[in-house]
Amino acid sequence: MATKPTFNKEEILNAYQYRHASKEFDKTKKISEDDFNFILETGRLSPSSFGFEPWKFVVVQNEEIREKLRAVSWGAQKQLPTASHFVVFLARTKDSLAPDSDYIQGMMKDVHDLPNEAVEGRGKAYRNFIENDFELTKYDEQMFEWAARQTYIAMGNMMTSAAMIGIDSCPIEGFDKEKAEKVLIEEGVMPEKGFSLACTVAFGYRLNDPRPKSRQMLESIVEWI
Template identity: 60%
Template sequence: MKNTKEEILKAYQFRHACKVFDVNKKISDEDFHFILETGRLSPSSFGFEPWKFVVIQNQDLRKKLLPIAWGAQKQLPTASHFVVILARKKEDMMYNSSYISNFMTNIQRLPQDVVNVKGDFYKTFQESDFNLLESDRAMFDWASKQTYIALGNMMTAAAQIGIDSCPIEGFHQEKVESLLREEGIMSGDTFGVSCLVAFGYRLEEPQHEKTRQTMDMVVEWIK
């Protein structure tokens, strides 16, 4: 157990926001499938998995993303794998949507009586607990928050097998979504772009050691 803890913390120390990757080193199919699997198995609110992972390996499409993704200028040309994480919008995430109904019945395989009870809880949660029905943006932001759970898990899993990553929010959301629609990757109003993430192998070691606030600055115990 001690060794496991040490290995996990070692991976956290290893991980950093890698800006430039070694273009001559590619992640194997097996290793990248493992990274994606940790995203797929990630938890989400009510277990409704409001995400989709679009792996952009097409170099022409990466070049089209460059002018509208200012935070990925070095990562797009050099990353072994580049992922656009999509979050589902209100159309799908509403308590009475066909997506939610199908998910409970055919993905979670819940009996109808459980579907009814869970559906009622979900309706109350959206209407009053989190006030998600007040705007389309509120619903999308709630779904996007959950994609960051998958994002974090994928980056940590990558670090544990010696693969670097960089999460990216530096992009023009509307223009990226427009490009993905033009390319036939997105259609309708089902998804929006939550974040981007690049994976690969670092070209150079970080120039600065990892800095964080101390434990007592970020943790408060109420006893």
């Protein structure tokens, strides 16, 4: 059983203040293997609906693939060539998230280690959820969008954990999705079916100090009733 964490709230908030979307990194500085495995582990431990983990994290260190992605990523022109690590976040699509798919059945039986009766019960609940509660099966893209929203949870956790150990990051949606996916498929990074590109994130060490952080006041975004 995990022990109850005792983090200092000021230190945690300091990490949030420190974090910013770095547009360019110091290419002479590399994240250690131990530190990046820590970041990946915080993604792995992230929550997901039904615990089905509808994501895959692909760490792209190959410079040729990075350059091909750069050609179709207007928002990563400085990050791709300078980041220590560049992660492509893939989210699962409709076929692989169907209740009777090999993936979902494998998650319940092999990962969650559920007995057969529990697999049947959870499968029914999951089917009702995607077909009726959230109506995710009406259009093909809806299942991917639902999976992508969960993938962003893991992505956010990874960026926060990076900031807590002094590592910078930048989430990037500035790319031509169709062309970027074509690159990923041609390079064998993403299968033709089962996944789609959700987002990318560059990790490294900032080259320049950012402007002061600007956010709305808490009372502007929170309502108590």
